[in-house]
Amino acid sequence: MSKGRFGEHGGQYIPETLMNEIHRLEEAYEHYKNDPEFVKELDTLNREYAGRPSLLYYAEKMTRDLGGAKIYFKREDLNHTGSHKINNVLGQVLLAKKMGKTRVIAETGAGQHGVATATAAALLDMECEVYMGKEDTIRQALNVYRMELLGTKVHPVESGTATLKDAVNACMREWTARVDDTLYVLGSVMGPHPFPTMVGDFQSIISKEARAQILEKEGRLPDVVMACVGGGSNAIGSFREFIPDKEVKLIGCEAAGEGVDTDRTAATMAVGTKGIFHGMKSYFCQNEYGQIAPVYSISAGLDYPGVGPEHAYLRDIGRAEYVPVTDEEAVQAFEYIAKTEGIIAAIESSHAVAHLMKIAPEMGKDQIIICTLSGRGDKDVAAIARYRGIDLHE
Amino acid sequence: MSKIKNAFDGKKAFIAFLTAGDPTLEKTEEFVLEMERAGAALIELGIPFTDPIADGPVIQEANLRSLSAGCTTDKIFEMVERLRKKTQIPLVFLTYLNTVYKYGYERFLNRCRETGMDGLIIPDLPYEEQEELKPIAAKYDVDVITMIAPTSHERIKSVARDAGGFIYVVSSMGVTGERAEITTDVGEIVETIRTVTDVPTAIGFGINTKEQVHKYSGLSDGVIVGSAIVKIIGKYGADAGEKLYEYVHEMVSGLAE
Numbered sequence: 001m002s003k004g005r006f007g008e009h010g011g012q013y014i015p016e017t018l019m020n021e022i023h024r025l026e027e028a029y030e031h032y033k034n035d036p037e038f039v040k041e042l043d044t045l046n047r048e049y050a051g052r053p054s055l056l057y058y059a060e061k062m063t064r065d066l067g068g069a070k071i072y073f074k075r076e077d078l079n080h081t082g083s084h085k086i087n088n089v090l091g092q093v094l095l096a097k098k099m100g101k102t103r104v105i106a107e108t109g110a111g112q113h114g115v116a117t118a119t120a121a122a123l124l125d126m127e128c129e130v131y132m133g134k135e136d137t138i139r140q141a142l143n144v145y146r147m148e149l150l151g152t153k154v155h156p157v158e159s160g161t162a163t164l165k166d167a168v169n170a171c172m173r174e175w176t177a178r179v180d181d182t183l184y185v186l187g188s189v190m191g192p193h194p195f196p197t198m199v200g201d202f203q204s205i206i207s208k209e210a211r212a213q214i215l216e217k218e219g220r221l222p223d224v225v226m227a228c229v230g231g232g233s234n235a236i237g238s239f240r241e242f243i244p245d246k247e248v249k250l251i252g253c254e255a256a257g258e259g260v261d262t263d264r265t266a267a268t269m270a271v272g273t274k275g276i277f278h279g280m281k282s283y284f285c286q287n288e289y290g291q292i293a294p295v296y297s298i299s300a301g302l303d304y305p306g307v308g309p310e311h312a313y314l315r316d317i318g319r320a321e322y323v324p325v326t327d328e329e330a331v332q333a334f335e336y337i338a339k340t341e342g343i344i345a346a347i348e349s350s351h352a353v354a355h356l357m358k359i360a361p362e363m364g365k366d367q368i369i370i371c372t373l374s375g376r377g378d379k380d381v382a383a384i385a386r387y388r389g390i391d392l393h394e
Numbered sequence: 395m396s397k398i399k400n401a402f403d404g405k406k407a408f409i410a411f412l413t414a415g416d417p418t419l420e421k422t423e424e425f426v427l428e429m430e431r432a433g434a435a436l437i438e439l440g441i442p443f444t445d446p447i448a449d450g451p452v453i454q455e456a457n458l459r460s461l462s463a464g465c466t467t468d469k470i471f472e473m474v475e476r477l478r479k480k481t482q483i484p485l486v487f488l489t490y491l492n493t494v495y496k497y498g499y500e501r502f503l504n505r506c507r508e509t510g511m512d513g514l515i516i517p518d519l520p521y522e523e524q525e526e527l528k529p530i531a532a533k534y535d536v537d538v539i540t541m542i543a544p545t546s547h548e549r550i551k552s553v554a555r556d557a558g559g560f561i562y563v564v565s566s567m568g569v570t571g572e573r574a575e576i577t578t579d580v581g582e583i584v585e586t587i588r589t590v591t592d593v594p595t596a597i598g599f600g601i602n603t604k605e606q607v608h609k610y611s612g613l614s615d616g617v618i619v620g621s622a623i624v625k626i627i628g629k630y631g632a633d634a635g636e637k638l639y640e641y642v643h644e645m646v647s648g649l650a651e
Contacts, residue, residue, distance in 0.1 A: 013520070013523055015448050015517050015520070016540075016549075017543035018545075019521070020549060021545065159454055160445060166445075173447060276495045278447075286492070289496060
């Protein structure tokens with residue numbers, strides 16, 4: 001089997017046209033991740049520009065209200081650009097620059113990765129083009145304008161289901177057409193090797209900080225670490241440093257949409273089967289002939305028919321557990337955390353909060369949960385209002 | 395030995411691609427026979443996939459038309475069975491790995507042999523990942539056809555050395571689709587391939603005119619035309635048979651000696 005495997009998952013299932021380029025990327029990443037100057041530059045960007053470290057916030061009111069485990073939120077929503085996506089793009093765009101690239105392209109679902117890439121490209125003087133499903137450009141119109149403000153060209157993708165997976169298709173097609181000066185800055189722990197490993201490495205700063213922060217605050221490790229999972233980058237980032245700590249339970253919360261027993265769902269771990277798509281072997285929502293299923297979630301960021309290969313492996317070996325959360329549960333959590341803690345969390349992150357609301361009361365008062373808030377929810381306010389029947393448009 | 399070598403037997407090969415099930419499988423059967431009658435030496439049957447990442451808009455749309463009309467892998471195998479009663483033209487599938495993986499490698503290749511398919515082209519199965527499929531394909535006498543791209547450079551020799559059936563030389567960067575001009579030095583790629591193997595080469599991606607057919611068949615052992623054919627099917631639908639005959643006949647007349 002080829003490189004970049006997590007058990008049987010992962011690999012490099014991409015057209016021949018991209019193979020040399022992906023090998024160059026692999027070599028560049030292997031070199032620069034150990035290059036003191038690169039490490040220092042990235043660290044400076046993370047601290048001085050993105051605002052790291054992010055807070056590990058003790059949610060005292062929710063802890064009291066839910067009446068069980070002590071709840072901490074890892075506040076990736078407070079990063080510059082409002083989500084964890086900045087951790088990855090600063091790394092990748094800096095790497096692209098070191099490789100002598102002058103242009104980056106990226107896919108985006110909710111727009112968070114697109115905005116983050118556009119931001120890093122503006123800062124580091126790279127040309128940037130973002131591909132976004134037509135559906136999503138409508139759902140997240142403000143983010144489209146944000147990217148344009150940052151000097152990025154946004155291409156609405158109308159093919160297929162016109163959502164995140166089609167944006168990934170469009171990026172892969174564009175990358176095969178123009179590799180010399182361009183790096184495809186993938187937004188999640190998915191795609192061909194080295195992306196799942198590299199994106200996971202850049203995101204693991206979340207758990208590096210969280211582990212040190214909880215040891216300082218509580219003098220011990222948490223009982224549960226949880227995060228939402230679409231492709232799964234904030235979850236891998238939240239899990240990585242805790243993987244060797246067997247006593248820490250890892251929970252990924254995926255988007256069930258209208259329910260896993262309906263066909264309006266994006267819960268890959270719950271309803272998917274093994275497949276090979278977008279450059280990787282992993283789990284995918286698909287039919288018996290391997291046709292990729294149209295998926296649905298209220299959250300554009302979790303509306304993806306696959307999951308990163310490292311998650312597939314963590315599930316196969318039983319190290320992490322994956323649970324589906326419906327639109328309705330996520331919206332209730334979105335409202336609850338706003339009223340209780342004064343935090344407007346992204347609808348993606350609200351999926352994790354919803355599951356936290358189920359498990360925290362069942363746990364003892366001496367137990368600890370760390371839940372990652374992957375992004376802020378300003379972008380979702382209008383959509384949630386409409387979900388609740390209020391005629392509000394951006 | 396598969397029938398693929400017959401396509402290149404003492405002459406340049408015109409290879410025609412069409413998406414199976416577009417607009418119906420009955421029509422696919424008819425179109426294959428029409429194109430054979432017009433002089434095509436080998437037919438690539440596309441098994442439709444929802445997300446064909448190596449294809450341009452023309453073939454993407456054909457994939458969706460076929461899937462919307464209810465085409466499935468099983469129905470395609472049944473169509474091939476019927477087709478094989480009428481023709482012995484070399485036939486290969488072009489599809490994405492997930493359709494083969496999900497069907498089951500063993501089961502898929504067994505069906506290939508039963509129905510009389512000769513080869514398999516999978517754009518998202520590069521050389522490094524072929525190990526999981528090749529031994530099974532060999533067991534069922536099905537060739538896994540390798541692609542070589544303008545960016546392959548130092549990979550050409552190792553990739554070509556292990557090739558079977560024919561070698562698909564990708565003429566251009568990007569996805570499938572007609573191109574007015576091809577800028578890659580494909581002649582040089584073919585020369586490099588010939589230093590390591592006698593397996594025939596065919597050039598594809600972008601070819602759609604008689605002049606291009608002449609030029610690129612002169613540089614290699616054959617040419618592959620896809621999007622231009624699929625476009626005719628897209629335009630004329632069920633009535634495309636005669637137009638396909640005319641188009642392929644015209645292109646075949648451009649083949650180099």
